[in-house]
Amino acid sequence: MRALVGLGNPGDKYSEHRHNAGWMLLDALLRRSRVLEKRNLDWVELRRIELRERGKKRGRGGEELWLMRPTTYMNRSGIGASEGCSALGISPDELVVAYDDIDLPLGALRIRPAGGDGGHRGLRSIIRSLGTQQIPRLRMGIRGIDAPPDTADYVLSRFKKDELDTIAEVIEVAADAVQAIQRSDLTAAMNAYNNPGA
Numbered sequence: 001m002r003a004l005v006g007l008g009n010p011g012d013k014y015s016e017h018r019h020n021a022g023w024m025l026l027d028a029l030l031r032r033s034r035v036l037e038k039r040n041l042d043w044v045e046l047r048r049i050e051l052r053e054r055g056k057k058r059g060r061g062g063e064e065l066w067l068m069r070p071t072t073y074m075n076r077s078g079i080g081a082s083e084g085c086s087a088l089g090i091s092p093d094e095l096v097v098a099y100d101d102i103d104l105p106l107g108a109l110r111i112r113p114a115g116g117d118g119g120h121r122g123l124r125s126i127i128r129s130l131g132t133q134q135i136p137r138l139r140m141g142i143r144g145i146d147a148p149p150d151t152a153d154y155v156l157s158r159f160k161k162d163e164l165d166t167i168a169e170v171i172e173v174a175a176d177a178v179q180a181i182q183r184s185d186l187t188a189a190m191n192a193y194n195n196p197g198a
Helices: 018-031 074-088 121-130 161-183 186-193
Strands: 003-006 034-040 044-050 064-070 095-105 109-112 137-143
Touching: 003 018, 003 074, 018 044, 018 064, 018 095, 018 137, 018 161, 044 074, 064 074, 074 095, 074 121, 095 109, 095 121, 095 161, 109 161, 109 186, 137 161, 161 186
Parallel strands: 003 064, 003 095, 095 137
Antiparallel strands: 034 044, 044 064, 109 137
């Protein structure tokens, strides 16, 4: 993996919404890393970081990684991802796309090497823009126990007070999973972080 693409919507009003789990992950990685380079393009913000282990603020860092934050709305994320890949010379199989998944319960993680969009419009946009489904992804479950059958408005809602500790921890665990992918490979991270039975 050379880059992590985190999906979300721009603007303060969306910052704590379920649909912005991908951006929450980018923020968590930025907090635990040293930023080496910044580039702001037309449709994507790029940050090259030196990863550090959770809880370590000082000392020698680890692997380097590009973070991509598309600055369009979710449904057009592919524009930013494509622009970032072109600017950095990165192929789709060198990415991991991180995003919220309403089909997974809150707290669950799933890493997959490829596949369809599963109804997620942000991922659909990326698949269309990059022209392949062979894109590794990290899905973060956002479905609470009282999620309604019609989830269109639900994904744009804020996490409830009693869910905040859970989502905060799962974002940190997702950041650990990103570092595991960097240290070893996707298969090892899948074995370590995919939640069985969730």
